[in-house]
Amino acid sequence: MSIDYHWLYDTVRERFASDESMENFLPKALTAKELKQKGDDRYLSAMSQRVFRAGMQHSVVDARWPAFEEVFWGFVPEKMIWLTPEHIENHMRNDRIIRHRTKLLTIPRNAQFILDIRQEYGCSFGEFIANWPVSDIVGLWRLLAKRGSRLGGRSAPGFLRLVGKDTFLLTTDVVARLIAASIIDNAPTSQRDIQTVQNTFNTLQQASGRPLCQLSAMLSLSINPR
Numbered sequence: 001m002s003i004d005y006h007w008l009y010d011t012v013r014e015r016f017a018s019d020e021s022m023e024n025f026l027p028k029a030l031t032a033k034e035l036k037q038k039g040d041d042r043y044l045s046a047m048s049q050r051v052f053r054a055g056m057q058h059s060v061v062d063a064r065w066p067a068f069e070e071v072f073w074g075f076v077p078e079k080m081i082w083l084t085p086e087h088i089e090n091h092m093r094n095d096r097i098i099r100h101r102t103k104l105l106t107i108p109r110n111a112q113f114i115l116d117i118r119q120e121y122g123c124s125f126g127e128f129i130a131n132w133p134v135s136d137i138v139g140l141w142r143l144l145a146k147r148g149s150r151l152g153g154r155s156a157p158g159f160l161r162l163v164g165k166d167t168f169l170l171t172t173d174v175v176a177r178l179i180a181a182s183i184i185d186n187a188p189t190s191q192r193d194i195q196t197v198q199n200t201f202n203t204l205q206q207a208s209g210r211p212l213c214q215l216s217a218m219l220s221l222s223i224n225p226r
Helices: 005-013 020-025 032-037 040-052 058-071 085-091 104-119 125-131 134-147 155-162 170-182 191-208 211-223
Strands: none
Touching: 005 020, 005 104, 005 191, 005 211, 032 125, 040 104, 040 125, 040 155, 104 125, 104 134, 134 155, 134 191, 170 211, 191 211
16 A cells, blocks of 8 residues: 555645645755764764653753753763763762763763764764665664664654654654555564555655655644644
């Protein structure tokens, strides 16, 4: 089975007063140039922010993030790899940040991950992210989950959305639309089902020319109005 883009567009368009209001509502992805211009400290900061958001209200984490930026010296990877367990224990006494030991320990680990990617691919982490084809965005999810710290599940696409890389999200409403269209039977957990979802998004993108993030939002809106 498949989802017809023209049907999807018409269904979502009915929920808005005008074409302009719909387009303004849909998310935007950064260009490859914009992703490459981001410093690797911004990617480590976003990784860490996404790790802390997991299981917590995003607004609570976001309100504390300026303090995190100050405490962790702007998340420069070359500095963060030197964070020791003793440093983390000291930070556990700092009430300006969220004191979650396991999540704090991901900061030096993900800093090392970023530096490893830079060495292996001969480019900045931003260039690595920018150059990854969105037609295989789930492949990037897998790499982040395998080599990053606490970046599995929804955290990988959540991190990518946070930094502006085009990706779809497997929210409850998106999954519900895919199930209703008989593309998958249940929430996708196997690599086979996740690849089936990627293929569906690729087909929709070819038909529409829209980024994955907008198609993801449109699938969600086709189930659940704003």
